Amino acid sequence: MRVNSTARFAPQTRDESNTNTHGVQMKTLIVSVSAVLLAGSAILVNAADDAAAESLMKKSGCFKCHSVDKKKDGPAYHEVATKHKGKPDAEQELYKHLTTQPMVKIEGKEEKHAKLKTDDDAQIKNVIQYILSR
Amino acid sequence: MLRTIWGAMRARYPSRRQAIVMVSVLVLVLLMVGAGLVVAGAAGLAWTETLGFCTGCHEMRDNVYKEYKDTIHDKNRAGVRAICSDCHVPREPGPLILRKMQATFEVIGHLRGVINTREKFLAKREELAHHVWKRMKETDSLECRNCHDAQHMDPSLQSAGAQAKHKLMQTQGKTCIDCHYGIAHDEPKGPTPEELYPNIKVQRWKERPSDAPAT
Numbered sequence: 001m002r003v004n005s006t007a008r009f010a011p012q013t014r015d016e017s018n019t020n021t022h023g024v025q026m027k028t029l030i031v032s033v034s035a036v037l038l039a040g041s042a043i044l045v046n047a048a049d050d051a052a053a054e055s056l057m058k059k060s061g062c063f064k065c066h067s068v069d070k071k072k073d074g075p076a077y078h079e080v081a082t083k084h085k086g087k088p089d090a091e092q093e094l095y096k097h098l099t100t101q102p103m104v105k106i107e108g109k110e111e112k113h114a115k116l117k118t119d120d121d122a123q124i125k126n127v128i129q130y131i132l133s134r
Numbered sequence: 135m136l137r138t139i140w141g142a143m144r145a146r147y148p149s150r151r152q153a154i155v156m157v158s159v160l161v162l163v164l165l166m167v168g169a170g171l172v173v174a175g176a177a178g179l180a181w182t183e184t185l186g187f188c189t190g191c192h193e194m195r196d197n198v199y200k201e202y203k204d205t206i207h208d209k210n211r212a213g214v215r216a217i218c219s220d221c222h223v224p225r226e227p228g229p230l231i232l233r234k235m236q237a238t239f240e241v242i243g244h245l246r247g248v249i250n251t252r253e254k255f256l257a258k259r260e261e262l263a264h265h266v267w268k269r270m271k272e273t274d275s276l277e278c279r280n281c282h283d284a285q286h287m288d289p290s291l292q293s294a295g296a297q298a299k300h301k302l303m304q305t306q307g308k309t310c311i312d313c314h315y316g317i318a319h320d321e322p323k324g325p326t327p328e329e330l331y332p333n334i335k336v337q338r339w340k341e342r343p344s345d346a347p348a349t
Contacts, residue, residue: 058205063321064317073295106294106295106296109293109298111295
């Protein structure tokens with residue numbers, strides 16, 4: 001049985017159905033490159049936010065009582081994120097927690113929860129997003 | 135060969151007085167060379183204790199040093215610092231020399247490139263931290279106690295929670311590293327020092343006689 005398998009590899013005749021004009025080629029190039037850059041920058045922006053959040057949290061002493069995955073004096077951030085998953089008021093709750101210094105219990109003794117060392121709302125919200133995404 | 139030298143010396147300096155002078159000169163020279171070697175050795179050891187020495191390797195400079203920067207042991211109100219050797223090298227002479235000999239393996243590791251990229255370092259972070267935690271557990275956090283003396287902590291300057299937690303050193307036999315881990319460098323994922331090494335018997339440190347005031 002003779003199968004013309006080489007037909008698939010024969011050079012196609014080019015006509016309007018299988019060619020793009022130069023303009024269309026250029027547009028696709030621009031769109032695809034922008035898409036890649038946008039996606040890349042989104043990832044980079046997330047990375048920068050993480051780094052900024054961690055830096056502020058380190059400065060504010062959060063990691064003295066909290067870890068991402070371990071239980072210390074305070075709950076692990078992974079636990080916090082799981083607890084608040086899908087809750088619509090999660091961000092609000094955490095914002096209150098980080099700015100109003102509620103009383104917390106450490107080894108049976110009550111003391112004020114520490115505040116973030118910043119007055120910038122955007123930075124506080126960034127930290128909240130960091131915690132909720134652990 | 136020694137016999138010919140001996141013969142030559144006896145021929146050159148036949149009289150007893152000359153011999154005594156030559157021997158004393160020789161002994162003096164040997165003593166000075168010995169002293170010079172001891173001083174050079176001590177200076178070399180001191181050099182290996184400096185921050186510049188440790189951060190000479192890019193593995194340290196780009197990873198753990200960057201994490202240590204701006205932590206409380208690096209920068210604080212009073213400017214009192216704990217650098218690499220303060221926490222990672224014991225001060226007692228015996229353990230110090232032992233640790234320095236161990237450090238030759240780190241040179242081999244550097245030459246082999248065990249953690250010479252960021253990715254390799256991140257992959258090995260847990261293991262490296264566990265080495266330090268294990269040592270701290272075994273020595274009752276010896277290097278912490280080079281500067282922090284639990285007997286001389288002022289409770290009035292600590293929060294009520296902190297005071298209660300520090301009492302656990304007596305009531306539950308905890309050591310510094312059980313709670314104070316991940317403070318100078320980023321905390322690795324995984325179990326805590328307590329969970330990792332639950333069976334290590336902490337050798338309770340006895341107060342050194344030199345730490346007590348002369349009565």
